[in-house]
Amino acid sequence: MSWLVWALLSAVFAAATAILAKIGVANIDSNLATAVRTTVIFVFAWGIALSLGKHGELRHINTRSWIFLALSGLATGLSWLCYFRALQLGQASRVAPIDKLSVALVIVFAWMFLGEALTPLKVLGGLLITAGAVILAFA
The missing domain is CATH 1.10.287 (Helix Hairpins)
Structure with missing residues (x-):
């Protein structure tokens, strides 16, 4: 599939994320909700990597890639924490466009x-x- 198909799929799943997260974050702490979501993503992503046999390639990742992937992970975590808090406080149809x-x-x-x-x-x-x-x- 081309990059465009993958990008469109990403948009569909991102839209589903906003709606599902808005429902899921109701009546619980937004940070706890983010932790639950992150755990699911962690298990899901590693499940895919392991099932495709990609985990063996870990030893080939260079230091620069490790640093930038770690920084990207931190930025993602901060983004999700802020996003979930915004969803908890605001309407999904207003939060998502700002995001x-x-x-x-x-x-x-x-x-x-x-x-x-x-x-x-x-x-x-x-x-x-x-x-x-x-x-x-x-x-």
Whole structure:
């Protein structure tokens, strides 16, 4: 499958995540909810890696990759903690669009840190995403 199919599937599952998390976080601490979710993801991800026999490749991961994957994990954890707290306090239909401002931020960060091209169309797209997120969240 192409990157586009995987990205669309990711969007569908992310939408399901918001709805399921909003229901699941009701009446419990958002940090505990995040811990439960993370445990499920941990078991699920390792189950896939083990079933595909990829765990043997751990020894081939270099130090740089370990550092950046660990930092990415920390950023993910912080994002999830904030997201679950926001879902607990706000409406899913308002929280999710603000969370998706990450798309516009990725465009800027990819330009700043990865040297990706910042074309006029990307700038326009990022601005439209930002405007759409703000409109959805505050309408």
